[in-house]
Amino acid sequence: MSRLVFILNGPNLNLLGKRQPEIYGAETLADVERDCAALGAELGLEVRLLQSNHEGQLVDWVHEAREAACGIVINPAALTHTSVALLDALNTFEGPVVEVHISQVHKREAFRHHSYVSLRADAVIAGAGTQGYQLGLRRIAALVGA
Numbered sequence: 001m002s003r004l005v006f007i008l009n010g011p012n013l014n015l016l017g018k019r020q021p022e023i024y025g026a027e028t029l030a031d032v033e034r035d036c037a038a039l040g041a042e043l044g045l046e047v048r049l050l051q052s053n054h055e056g057q058l059v060d061w062v063h064e065a066r067e068a069a070c071g072i073v074i075n076p077a078a079l080t081h082t083s084v085a086l087l088d089a090l091n092t093f094e095g096p097v098v099e100v101h102i103s104q105v106h107k108r109e110a111f112r113h114h115s116y117v118s119l120r121a122d123a124v125i126a127g128a129g130t131q132g133y134q135l136g137l138r139r140i141a142a143l144v145g146a
Contacts, residue, residue, distance in 0.1 A: 005140050006065045007036055007060055009051035010077030023103050027130045041136050043141040055083055061087035071140035075100045077119040080115045096143040098136035101126040
């Protein structure tokens with residue numbers, strides 16, 4: 001079985017550490033990638049962190065994960081609240097999916113309280129900062145028996 005976990009990131013997460021640090025913190029996506037790679041190695045998993053500002057690209061990566069990955073950690077960002085296409089793609093993936101949000105979305109604007117992705121996710125982590133990615137990776141490891 002594959003030991004690869006896709007860590008997918010949606011729109012504007014390329015600006016992590018620069019955009020609204022009072023909400024999202026000072027860590028960058030490169031920091032997240034470094035920390036997840038180190039934890040993945042500890043857990044016997046390989047990680048592939050990807051980010052796109054384009055919905056279709058994220059859908060394509062979910063399709064790719066169907067053939068290559070044992071699990072997906074996903075921070076869909078704003079697409080959380082709008083993308084039925086991303087939900088439909090995730091519904092085709094047979095492994096575990098963990099949805100991650102850096103901020104505590106339920107303390108924010110009302111539109112952020114609804115997630116299409118949660119309809120597919122096996123777990124949702126919100127408000128743990130960038131540590132949420134590591135928690136998500138640990139959950140994937142537990143679900144796939146790593």
